[in-house]
Amino acid sequence: MTPSINDTATDTVSATGTTIVPVAIAHTPFAEKFAIPRQPALAPAATAVIELLPPFDHPDAVNGLEGVSHIWLLFQFHQVKTEAKLKVRPPRLGGNRSVGVFASRSTHRPNGIGQSVVKLEKVEGHRLRVSGVDLLNGTPIIDIKPYVPYADAIAGARNDIAPQAPAAIRVEWEAEARHQAEEEARRLGEAVIDLTEQCLAQDPKPAYQNPDAGRRYGVQLWDINVTWHYPQPDTIRVLNISRCDIPAE
Numbered sequence: 660m661t662p663s664i665n666d667t668a669t670d671t672v673s674a675t676g677t678t679i680v681p682v683a684i685a686h687t688p689f690a691e692k693f694a695i696p697r698q699p700a701l702a703p704a705a706t707a708v709i710e711l712l713p714p715f716d717h718p719d720a721v722n723g724l725e726g727v728s729h730i731w732l733l734f735q736f737h738q739v740k741t742e743a744k745l746k747v748r749p750p751r752l753g754g755n756r757s758v759g760v761f762a763s764r765s766t767h768r769p770n771g772i773g774q775s776v777v778k779l780e781k782v783e784g785h786r787l788r789v790s791g792v793d794l795l796n797g798t799p800i801i802d803i804k805p806y807v808p809y810a811d812a813i814a815g816a817r818n819d820i821a822p823q824a825p826a827a828i829r830v831e832w833e834a835e836a837r838h839q840a841e842e843e844a845r846r847l848g849e850a851v852i853d854l855t856e857q858c859l860a861q862d863p864k865p866a867y868q869n870p871d872a873g874r875r876y877g878v879q880l881w882d883i884n885v886t887w888h889y890p891q892p893d894t895i896r897v898l899n900i901s902r903c904d905i906p907a908e
Contacts, residue, residue, distance in 0.1 A: 681799035683711045683787075685734070688854060689795050690879040692738065694863040697750060698764070699775040700791040701824065701861060704853035706780070709787040709800060716785035724782050729806035730789070732775045735799045741771040749820070750866050758820065776806055827860035829894045836886075839900035843883050851900070855885055859895045879903055 687707040689695045696702040709732070711720060724730070746757040747765040766773065777789040787803075832840075837852065844851040864876060870889050875898070877886045886899040 679801050681712060681735070681801055682715045682803065683709045683800035685709055685732070685792065685794045685796070685798040685800055687792050687794050687796045687798070688849070688880045690881070692795055694858045694878040694880075694885075695795060696793040696858060696861060697825075699777055699793045701793070702854060702857035703778070703791045704850040704857055705792045706788065706790045706849070707777075707792040707794065709789055709803070711785040711787070718784070721782055721785075721787070724779065724787075724805070727779055727805040729776055730779050730787070731802075731804040731806055731811075732777060732789075732794070732800055733802040733804070734773050734775070734794060735801055736766050736768060736771045736773055737797070737799055738795060739766045739768075739771060741769065742767050743769055752820065755867060762820065772801070776811075825861060828862050830856045830859050831890075831894060831896045833896065833898050836897045836899050840897075843881075843900055843902070847881055847883075849881065851880070851883070854880060855897060855900075859885075859887060859897070862895070864889075 685707055686709075688705060696705065710716075744760050744767055747760050747763050747767055748755065748757050749763045749765055752758070760767070760769070764773075775793055777791050779787060780790055781788040840851045840855065858878075858880075863878070864870060869892065870876075872888060872890050875886055875888050877884055879885075882903055884899075884901050884903045885897065886901075887895050887897045890896050
């Protein structure tokens with residue numbers, strides 16, 4: 660007998676009497692929220708595996724998905740406190756200007772639900788290999804839908820708050836840090852340099868900060884630590900790439 664989803668899922672989200680359970684788990688390079696791309700597709704080197712959970716870990720659940728280039732992921736912000744905020748301060752507006760929660764894509768959602776469109780690279784049994792993700796490792800996926808170009812790409816659509824992608828800032832490397840990144844890329848089989856540059860070019864520090872050159876920042880990608888500073892306000896220099904104690908999945 661095929662198990663029901665309530666027999667297999669452990670994490671649930673209750674909304675107006677309806678129980679929503681994860682259909683998959685995202686395995687991504689992002690071990691922490693800091694420096695995750697603020698929108699999907701801004702870091703195409705961010706590859707991930709979407710692992711389907713029972714009873715959806717069956718070929719029938721993804722039949723036909725090979726003919727789709729991109730998919731929508733609906734997910735739960737599982738490490739963000741759900742708050743009934745009416746207004747939020749999006750990083751895109753410098754963190755100083757507030758807008759209505761429904762006019763933003765802030766992680767602080769009433770029901771903690773987010774959505775991302777990602778490129779579907781390959782279907783491998785009950786795993787989907789995707790790229791351009793902006794999800795924390797371990798994010799519960801609550802639904803997967805095909806991207807439909809004629810319906811989802813609206814000609815003439817506008818957003819006055821975010822009319823275009825944010826300008827990238829310059830990313831430089833210390834010679835030794837780049838060498839370390841090349842070694843880690845060979846070990847992991849991942850585009851460590853590309854992902855580091857794509858994430859840092861979005862300037863992950865809080866928009867209200869004006870750091871001096873002596874301040875160090877860091878983030879974990881996979882099982883490596885990336886350390887950088889700002890020699891000038893519009894430039895990031897990667898200082899060090901080192902292995903951390905948490906093993907890669």
